[in-house]
Amino acid sequence: MNHLSTPVLPQIPDIVISRLPIYLRTLRLLKDQGVEVTSSQELGELLGLSSAQIRKDLSHFGEFGKQGTGYNVAYLCNQLEKILKVDCVWPVILVGAGYLGHALASYTGFEHRGFRIVAVFDNDPKKVGGAIGSIIVQPVEAIPAVVRQHRCQIAIIAVPASAAQQVANQLIDAGVKSILCYAPITLTVPPNIRVEYIDPVIHFQHMTFYLEKGCIEE
């Protein structure tokens, strides 16, 4: 009951976490270009952020830089990969073998950033059994077994909005913990499940607020 028994564990703001993958992406790019050392200022200029922001974000996790010099690019990459737990490859499943599902399933850019699509599902008998690269489309009934087999915690939803909630329920029942939803709809899920969304129209509608109106019709 004394003050030592209730240590304040430093809860790291989610907005900080959300910037780390951006830092990592740019650091990997610098590394690939052969850059060995960078500074919070250089990184800030590349990303359109203040150098103080970057330093403060990183300071939540430790001291990675050297005064007067900056940050060793390869070392900081490694550290960020550890922090984000992407110093390995995570299995991901994909539901919906339509246009978008095909693009995602055949995308080669996931693997070297920590992710691999290990299975694709669809409820259309005409799609089931078809191949996307080396992956055979399976029926949705196979989801639970595949999730268990791969201990898969992450899923992508690429089905029409009208089916997305039902698919989300099936995924959560099967044990999936995080969902990336491409359907233009907000899902209702239990509080322990994380959902993130990708909807290009949301971005377009954000842009048009700042544009001068210039339309085709209506």
Added chain:
Amino acid sequence: MNHLSTPVLPQIPDIVISRLPIYLRTLRLLKDQGVEVTSSQELGELLGLSSAQIRKDLSHFGEFGKQGTGYNVAYLCNQLEKILKVDCVWPVILVGAGYLGHALASYTGFEHRGFRIVAVFDNDPKKVGGAIGSIIVQPVEAIPAVVRQHRCQIAIIAVPASAAQQVANQLIDAGVKSILCYAPITLTVPPNIRVEYIDPVIHFQHMTFYLEKGCIEE
């Protein structure tokens, strides 16, 4: 020089603008379901936001509700569409006719939310001249003329990261004002140009921070 000569024009926070398309998306869904009236509380529950947040966001633009009753769904949709300037259809051009470009160009969900892909460009002679639905892929050299012809202010970049900055420069030179970038790279652009990004890996890496480590290898 008196205090009346410098009226404080109420600058609306960008974070407020970024939520409006989400509100609109859900309101349209309610409308399609035949719901005529809703409340900030109901909307908040659907979206995982507080009712106060929604009321305050809307209050930046006027009074759209009725005390004791709530909001007329159709009316609020209309108002949000006006505020976001999507009470019409905006022309959008797309650069990159690869897997992702094909999925985007054949996507039918843009039109009724205010956007139409009017042209697709690629620099691969094997792709130029090919058809995606009713759209013929054009060479990148045709970008300036098409942008002028449609007075197009919005473009999508769906080319490899290594080509994205160069394509962005071409688009900006041609007069494009807003870019939605699918390439996993942060673009450098003048301050009057808006860029937004879609990169699923950024979302995955955000998710894994909160997951218990469970990887395939490495």
Added chain:
DNA sequence: GATCATTTGTGATAAAATGATCAAAAATAT
């Protein structure tokens, strides 16, 4: 028509995020 249950819009308050500042450390120049 008085009472009650809702729900909005908003000023006040609290919390969170960002930005400015600076001592200390490291590298480089003199």
Added chain:
DNA sequence: ATATTTTTGATCATTTTATCACAAATGATC
């Protein structure tokens, strides 16, 4: 060897964002 420049990480100040709480309005109920 000393001075100068650079850059981090921490602290403090400011700005921004979110939440709270309530008067006023509305419709329903008795």
